[in-house]
Amino acid sequence: MADSSSIKSQWHMTAALAFVCVATLIAAPFFLYPILLAKLLCFALFACAFNLLIGYVGLLSFGHAAFFGIAAYTTAHALKEWGFAAELGLLIGVFVSAVIGFLIGLLAIRRQGIYFSMITLALAQLVYFFCLQAPFTHGEDGIQNVPRGLWFGLIDLNNLSALYYVVATLCVFGYLVIWRVVNSPFGNILKAIRENEPRAISLGYRVQRYKLAAFVISASLAGLAGGLKALVFQLATLNDVSWSLSGEVVLMTLLGGIGTLFGPVVGASLIISLESMLAGSEFPLQIILGLIFIFCVLSFSRGIVGEATRILSRKNSLPNSLR
């Protein structure tokens, strides 16, 4: 039982942490290359979207690259071929990934546990083959040289700092959506489904609808991340829909901490940093990622933030909102 002073101190802690995060986000481009930072934020949002399912509903989607990739393609196509403004292109990307998410979710929630993972993987592969053959994706070349244009007709996105701040704002928005979902009555029902699905059913909840809603939210936010990625790199390729990317987002979340709000951000930052460190070298990234995977599953399944929370909460000083 928490007394009012400890609740108050938790709020102070949360506010302080939020302040530090925002300050870091604002100051970061003065120290690091904005494109790398923007990439990092996109993947952090992608991992957070994925974590909404695995961490709070207990559904392991092995096909999240489908939503990321299809939105990247849609946004890139809308900007380049239709000449849409960036905000509209992103919106369409999110919409398409929400629709695909609805369709895939509808099928996948018909099975549980491990089957759910296999079905999402297989359906994502369907999306991959579609993108491989559809003419508008330009096959192996992908959609290149996507124009960034003006943000709401005002801010030139070819200015990299401006681009970074737009991406950062949208990623923070996505993150807040997830935070709101998780800390809402709806989120509590999702957690109840994760803990004990039959009990949630017997309490009268239409579990399938909740699962589907969570799936669509997660897919849409993954789509936002994908659309932003297309905007940042001016590129959408087959790699964005590939199942190795689906695996990578699982790894980011696992490494950072499944079911923690901040874990996926940490995991994504580490993996993206590792990738950019190894980008020039010959050393194969895949082997390292595979080994991290094995290590995390065997002896680090709480992830970095999960372990940190466990150690800190012994001292009882960490706000609940971060757990």
Added chain:
Amino acid sequence: MDSFLGISYPALFGQLMIGLINGSFYALLSLGLAVIFGMLHVVNFAHGAQYMLGAFFAWFLLNMLGISYWQALLIAPLAVAIFGVLIEKFLLSRLRGKDPIYGLLLTFGLAMTLEGTFQYFYGSSGRTYAVPEGLTGGLHLGFMYLPIYRAWVIVASLLVCAATWYLIEKTKVGMYLRAATEKSLQTQSFGINVPLLITLTYAVGAGLAAFAGVLAAPIYQVGALMGQNMIIVVFAIVVIGGMGSILGAVATAYLLGLVEAITKIYYPQGSSIAVFVVMAVVLMIRPAGLFGKE
């Protein structure tokens, strides 16, 4: 009439033959997956990598040691099975009692590591493996040309599937195995060494994948990524068939191989997605799968 719905007989039977060949590989792989899943409740994502290992093993044996195909057909599965024992003993056994998701993630990491390693040392391009002596050439059947090696693949796959079925359904070891699958703890209390059975099951499943890999070596190119695309199709087949029965898994695999081939004849662009579309339809109509028991 020497055509069927606008397709000439040689082309038609040629495609159906390819369907049966693919079906043979799907059958061997989904059989192994189903056996492992039944016993360990682990979806073995490393199955594709183990298939690749089998093919590479055969290639090494032939090109470095001059060991023939027929010996490789025994040695490679055995070696991969031993590797499987190590994986089960040292990695998978530590996850027992945890959420099955972790088994999937662990084997996924394993597949990434193995495939990454082979890609690093041998590149992405495939290597050819000569068709073994005695199985070269083909037969003119009148309506089509039948390469002997391909006929052998179908026969070998059917034989191995039948043998596995016999082992599990008709022998004493199989009886223990089925008992342990149903009620692990109770079986153990009767004095049966269930952990050993679990290890052996994983080894047999991995061995089956390697056997499929050796069979595939002369048909497909031996390359680091040969198992990667196969495994997802096989996952979809397993979802379609349901992992409940061995015969169901094998029958579904051949059926889907043929479906893929028929799609290739009439709508070539759709052949790579045919299996996934069938999976979506089956999920809508019969979520537990064609032979599922849920």
